[in-house]
Amino acid sequence: MSISITSPASNTSFQLKVPVTFKGRADGGIVKVELFAEQFDLGSDDTVGSGEWVITYSGFSNPGLRRIKVIGLDSDNNVVASNEINLVISNSSVGMEPGIDVSNNDGVIEWHKVKSAGFSFSYVKATEGITFRDSFFPDNWRKIQAVGMIRGAYHFFRPAKDAKKQARNFLDYIASVDPIQSEDLPPALDLEPFPDFVRNEWQALTKTQRVKIVRTWIDEVEGETNRQVMIYTTFGFWSEFMSGVTDFSDRPLWVANFTTKPKPLIPVEWKKTGYKIWQFSDTTEVPGIPAPDEDGDRFNGSLADLLAFIPTTIIT
Numbered sequence: 001m002s003i004s005i006t007s008p009a010s011n012t013s014f015q016l017k018v019p020v021t022f023k024g025r026a027d028g029g030i031v032k033v034e035l036f037a038e039q040f041d042l043g044s045d046d047t048v049g050s051g052e053w054v055i056t057y058s059g060f061s062n063p064g065l066r067r068i069k070v071i072g073l074d075s076d077n078n079v080v081a082s083n084e085i086n087l088v089i090s091n092s093s094v095g096m097e098p099g100i101d102v103s104n105n106d107g108v109i110e111w112h113k114v115k116s117a118g119f120s121f122s123y124v125k126a127t128e129g130i131t132f133r134d135s136f137f138p139d140n141w142r143k144i145q146a147v148g149m150i151r152g153a154y155h156f157f158r159p160a161k162d163a164k165k166q167a168r169n170f171l172d173y174i175a176s177v178d179p180i181q182s183e184d185l186p187p188a189l190d191l192e193p194f195p196d197f198v199r200n201e202w203q204a205l206t207k208t209q210r211v212k213i214v215r216t217w218i219d220e221v222e223g224e225t226n227r228q229v230m231i232y233t234t235f236g237f238w239s240e241f242m243s244g245v246t247d248f249s250d251r252p253l254w255v256a257n258f259t260t261k262p263k264p265l266i267p268v269e270w271k272k273t274g275y276k277i278w279q280f281s282d283t284t285e286v287p288g289i290p291a292p293d294e295d296g297d298r299f300n301g302s303l304a305d306l307l308a309f310i311p312t313t314i315i316t
């Protein structure tokens with residue numbers, strides 16, 4: 001038996017509190033259809049005799065990505081078929097889509113609360129160097145997806161460590177949990193001079209050596225994932241350690257710049273292409289996270305723009 005959602009199409013965008021009519025088809029033997037958004041019941045249709053079903057929901061009250069699941073039940077009330085789509089619920093007053101990034105420093109996170117607060121995506125730390133693996137990564141990685149948020153994984157780069165082994169640490173750890181998928185954010189490489197011992201490692205290398213090791217990590221990860229790598233960095237790091245280096249400026253930029261200005265300061269090498277994600281604060285209050293202050297991010301566009309951006313990072 002099978003069931004489908006024929007309308008609306010997956011990733012269709014709706015405004016807050018606007019009624020949505022769902023339509024679909026069901027094979028014979030299915031006598032009732034129930035519709036859910038994550039754990040919330042959106043309604044049911046027990047008149048499926050014609051093979052078609054219709055359910056109208058009054059409207060979503062929170063913005064974000066909603067995973068819609070339809071289930072078909074037989075005459076004994078057994079679930080015999082299911083299907084899923086995503087809907088984009090947007091708030092027209094929000095110019096950039098909100099997200100966060102997390103690590104083991106944030107403890108155990110209640111991701112359903114994070115999503116209910118309006119955050120649509122999160123990058124999560126997976127690895128650092130050649131041996132460190134974030135013990136909170138598996139739980140975060142699975143639950144971000146389970147609640148219907150968009151997830152991405154990042155690696156904190158250590159310039160004094162073998163770059164290829166660092167890439168393997170990142171790739172192997174994620175693969176052991178759940179490999180990066182086409183609907184995930186691209187893998188991200190964290191390039192920064194903090195804390196001081198990491199700055200010292202960068203200073204010990206020539207610019208040519210820095211470019212070579214970063215290139216090695218990127219080539220290894222892109223070659224295995226078929227995804228373009230996202231570069232996380234700051235204006236200060238790039239101007240101090242990579243000034244004039246344009247080898248990576250065709251990759252999407254995730255820039256950190258804590259400011260109240262309407263736009264971030266980005267490395268000049270990305271002036272033509274601009275930034276995709278802006279880490280604008282390290283004092284964001286996020287329900288569901290025990291840590292008092294959190295890294296706040298903004299995607300440079302709407303949720304629909306974010307969903308459209310992700311496929312562009314797939315290498316064909």
